[in-house]
Structures are given as C-alpha cells and as structure tokens.
Amino acid sequence: MAKLSLEEVETIAELAKLTLTDAEKAMFQEQLSDILEYAEMLQKIDTTGIPPTASAIPLKNVMRPDVNTLSLDNEEALFNAPQTDEGSFKVQAVLE
Amino acid sequence: MELYTLTIHQAQEKLRYGETTSVELTESVLERIAQVEDKVGAYISVQEDLALQMARFADERRATGEDNPLLGIPLGIKDAIITGGVPTTAGSRILEGYIPPFDAATVARLRQAGAVFIGKTNTDEFTMGGSTEYSAYCLTRNPWDLTRVPGGSSGGSAAAVAADEALGALGTDTGGSIRQPASFCSVVGLKPTYGRVSRYGAIAHGSSLDQIGPLAKDVEDAAILLGGIAGHDPLDATSLNAPVPDYVVEMKRGDGLKGLKVGVPTEYFVEGMEPGVKTAIRAAIDKLADLGAEVVDVSLPHTQYGIAVYYMIVTAEASANLSRYDGVRYGLRQDGVDMWDTFRQTRETGFGPEVKRRIMLGTYALSAGYYDAYYLKAQQVRTLLRRDFEQAFEQVDVMVAPTVPGVAFEIGEKGDDPLQMYLIDVLTVMLNLAGVCGISVPCGFSEGMPVGLQIIGPALGESGILRAAYQYEQVTAWHKQKPGIG
Numbered sequence: 001m002a003k004l005s006l007e008e009v010e011t012i013a014e015l016a017k018l019t020l021t022d023a024e025k026a027m028f029q030e031q032l033s034d035i036l037e038y039a040e041m042l043q044k045i046d047t048t049g050i051p052p053t054a055s056a057i058p059l060k061n062v063m064r065p066d067v068n069t070l071s072l073d074n075e076e077a078l079f080n081a082p083q084t085d086e087g088s089f090k091v092q093a094v095l096e
Numbered sequence: 097m098e099l100y101t102l103t104i105h106q107a108q109e110k111l112r113y114g115e116t117t118s119v120e121l122t123e124s125v126l127e128r129i130a131q132v133e134d135k136v137g138a139y140i141s142v143q144e145d146l147a148l149q150m151a152r153f154a155d156e157r158r159a160t161g162e163d164n165p166l167l168g169i170p171l172g173i174k175d176a177i178i179t180g181g182v183p184t185t186a187g188s189r190i191l192e193g194y195i196p197p198f199d200a201a202t203v204a205r206l207r208q209a210g211a212v213f214i215g216k217t218n219t220d221e222f223t224m225g226g227s228t229e230y231s232a233y234c235l236t237r238n239p240w241d242l243t244r245v246p247g248g249s250s251g252g253s254a255a256a257v258a259a260d261e262a263l264g265a266l267g268t269d270t271g272g273s274i275r276q277p278a279s280f281c282s283v284v285g286l287k288p289t290y291g292r293v294s295r296y297g298a299i300a301h302g303s304s305l306d307q308i309g310p311l312a313k314d315v316e317d318a319a320i321l322l323g324g325i326a327g328h329d330p331l332d333a334t335s336l337n338a339p340v341p342d343y344v345v346e347m348k349r350g351d352g353l354k355g356l357k358v359g360v361p362t363e364y365f366v367e368g369m370e371p372g373v374k375t376a377i378r379a380a381i382d383k384l385a386d387l388g389a390e391v392v393d394v395s396l397p398h399t400q401y402g403i404a405v406y407y408m409i410v411t412a413e414a415s416a417n418l419s420r421y422d423g424v425r426y427g428l429r430q431d432g433v434d435m436w437d438t439f440r441q442t443r444e445t446g447f448g449p450e451v452k453r454r455i456m457l458g459t460y461a462l463s464a465g466y467y468d469a470y471y472l473k474a475q476q477v478r479t480l481l482r483r484d485f486e487q488a489f490e491q492v493d494v495m496v497a498p499t500v501p502g503v504a505f506e507i508g509e510k511g512d513d514p515l516q517m518y519l520i521d522v523l524t525v526m527l528n529l530a531g532v533c534g535i536s537v538p539c540g541f542s543e544g545m546p547v548g549l550q551i552i553g554p555a556l557g558e559s560g561i562l563r564a565a566y567q568y569e570q571v572t573a574w575h576k577q578k579p580g581i582g
Contacts, residue, residue, distance in 0.1 A: 009456075016415060016459040017422075018452055019440045028456055031514055035457060038515060039404040042473050045480070052475030053482055055304045055334065056290045056531020057555070062333040076197045082429035089424050092435040
C-alpha cells in the first residue's frame, strides 16, 4: 500500500482525539506506514467463508438478576474527578 | 538464610510451624527492597506501612487457627491491576494520583486469603510494550544484567521476583506480557486460559486477549497463586464458570511424564532464533522425553501471520478502551478552549508515544473504509490461527517452544523501531489469540542471559502445563540460580 499521507495522519488523530505535534505527525506517518505495510501480508490469505473471531471463547449474553446491588456513593464516585460541581462531574459546555 | 529468598511454599511451611511470622517475612522483603531497589527499579510504589499492617493482620488470623497457602505471603501487584485505596497508574501520567475506589477481583481474592501487598510493580504504559521502557515512572533493569531490560510489560513483577523483592507477583498478559519477562528474568510466568481468571479491575488493554496471571520463583508457587486467583466472577461477563482444581495436587499426579504427548510446533523454531536459545530448548525437550513424554512434531501453519493479526486486533481494542481517558471522571485533565479541546489536550499530555502510536493504528484499523481490510480480515485470520491450535491439540496434550526467540536486550536497543519491538512477541501472541494457556519456565542460559521454555496447553489445560513444568523442574536446577545483583 501507499504510504500514509500527512492529511490521513491528521484525520486519524482527530478521530482519536489527539493533538499531535508536527514531529509526532511525521514520526507516526513513517511508523504507521511501516506497520501497515507489514500487515499487508494478511491480504494474501483467502478468508472466503471464514467467520471472524471476536472472542476466543463462545460468548453468550450474561445476565444477572435485576436487583439493586451495592454501588459507589456520590462522594466515592467523585473522589478521583479532576473537577466537580454540586455533586457532579464538571465539563465544559456541550452545546454552543 | 534470609527469609526473602524463600519460595511461597517454603515460607508457608515456616509460618505453619511457627518458625517465622508474616511480619518477619514482610520486614525481610522490605529490607531486601531497601538493598537492591535503587539498582533494579521493580516498583512504581512501595506501601511499606500498609504491608506491615496487612502482615500483622495475617499473623492475627493465623493465631486464631486460620491457614491457607497465601496467608501472610508478601506479593507484588502489577500497577495495571487496581488496588482499592492504593494509587494505581498503569504506568501512565494520565492516571497519576488515581486512587481506585475498589479492588480488582484477583486482588480481592488475595486480600481475602490474607496475602500481603508490598507494592505496585512497574509496567509499560497501559501494558503496551515488551521492555517496561515505556513506563512513565521509572526504569526497571534486568537483575541478571543491569544494562538490559527485564522484558515487559510485566517487567516490574518479573524483576521483583527474580531479585527477591517479593515472594511472588501478579502480572497481566495480552500478548506475552507475563511469559516474556518471566523468560528474560529466569522466573516462572503463567498466562491462564482466557476467562479462567477474572479481568474485573485489570486496566483494559485488549479486552479479548487480556488475562491476569502469576509470576513466581518456581512452578509450585505459580500453581498456588493461580489457585488463589482463578474462578468464576459474575462481574466479568467473559469469566468461565468452570471448577478450579487443586493445581498443586493435580500437577504432582502421574509417574514422571509417562503417557503425556508433547508436540513441538515446527514453525516456532523461527528464522533468526538465537543459537543459544535453540540449544537450551532442544535440551529441555530431551529432558521431557527422558521423563517419559512422547515427543512428536506438530504444525501450526498460520504462525507467520500471528504478529500482523495480533497488532491489528490489539490496537483496535486498545483504541476503543482508551477512549475513556478524557479528563472528566478520573486522572489528568488539561483544560482547553472547549470540551473537545480539553479531551485532546488531556490525551496529548497524558499519553506517552507508544500509547499514542497504538491508539492511532487501532483507530485507523477501525475507521470507515479500512475496517474490512484490516480489522475484519485480522479477525478472520484469527479464526484460522485458533483452528491450528484445535487441530494440534487433537494430536497432543501440550506443546513446547521457546517463550522468546532471543534473550533480554540492552536498554534503549529497540527504542526507535516499534516494528522490531513487536516482532519479539512472535511466539507468545498466538496463545492470546487462540485463548489457550501457557507457562514459561527457566530452562538455561544463552550467553549468560536466561532462556525460558514455553509449555502450551489447550483451554482450561492449566493442570497439564503445570504438571509438565513441575516434572521438568524436578530434574533441573535452573530455577534455583539467582542473579548476583550489583
């Protein structure tokens, strides 16, 4: 495959919510291109009709009885929060 | 003889017969840490007062007649496993100062058993790495050669056990992070079957691959620790509801290895393997045959694709898992001009280069237009890899191979080339992809550095790999050799 462009690196960074420095962008452009080129080998394998494995064990929905159990109280839940306000996590405005 | 040199089962005997106390044992380990930790750097944090408090409590419990194999035993806990009330960083600046409000399920089980927690061991940031050099906190050195890495990501746990700075430790293994540092530091490391041990409270890396497991001074200790943490947990939806055998009893069954069929996957003797590693592994396989095992060649034909499959899947899962670090509920927050900018600034400041690299790669593999070509394709090839293992285990009981094709490398040696670092995982990632179990046991040295023999078992085949490892250990003395630190 072709090398990743700088624009592609910037698009991925935006999707991943990372601001990258110019040096990081240049470094990742090289390194990600190398790794993706290595992963190209997978394209050679015929996987027609092969189901994907999402988990190594057969997964079924796991349910528990619908009853209240102990949980963190408000103070415990907020203990590690960098900013709080009136018993809530504080974030900046979501709507303009 | 110093108490810190004891294995768990040796210490347990002494505790049981009143020859020592948990407080004495814990003090001895803390003194050892004071002696060597500035050279080894195995711990991100040591909780001296808390450890002594836990030791006193364990002694009180024993005085009331209580007894179990982990009561009063000082252990290290990898800092990627959360410990209620004790700072847990995952080796990342983004979690600096984070104090978990609850215990991981494994930690809760060990606490209930009366184990003593010495401290939190070093790890590559979010367990992403194979050398522990990507920790944001400290550099861990290999006790066998202080200029070399201990392996990773559970490098702190492996180094702590090798240097007698803990009697045993917990690690996590997503692609080899228990077995590879165990191999590099000449200790025993066991990655359980996916689902055997609860992941509740293991800071998530690749959720379909992560498992918590023990690092130990010998095979019996690994069996004791596994027994202490294994079992069903309703808080982990992928936890297997299967009975936990008494691993120590199970591994001692049988006459030598008579009746055991051992497969040698020909593809695991990869090109570029160090000659000294190959010699040590071949000699170990001969020992297994001497013990009565029937050794045959087997084939795992899709081995060459393992690294590519693994890095597509693990980075995709990691990019999703690490989206939770946004500076709102816990951890670092770096305020920006608006909400989105705060997310970006927080993550840019808090994550190190390897974590960013993997988030970028995983985000790419999951993004529109590339999902089918990278992520879905890798999941399909993962099915083929799993089938390789299923077919092999129709022919044999366990398989053996090197844990790593080489020995511990120099600090800084692989820093500039992430792909070279990834290729070290070639013989360990397959087990995580297939969901099966494996153990690394010391089997010799290559140019003065430890080599590990990897014994691989099918899903829930822990008793079988422990038996093979235990019998091998009975006729060898590699695990008794200690590094001369200094």
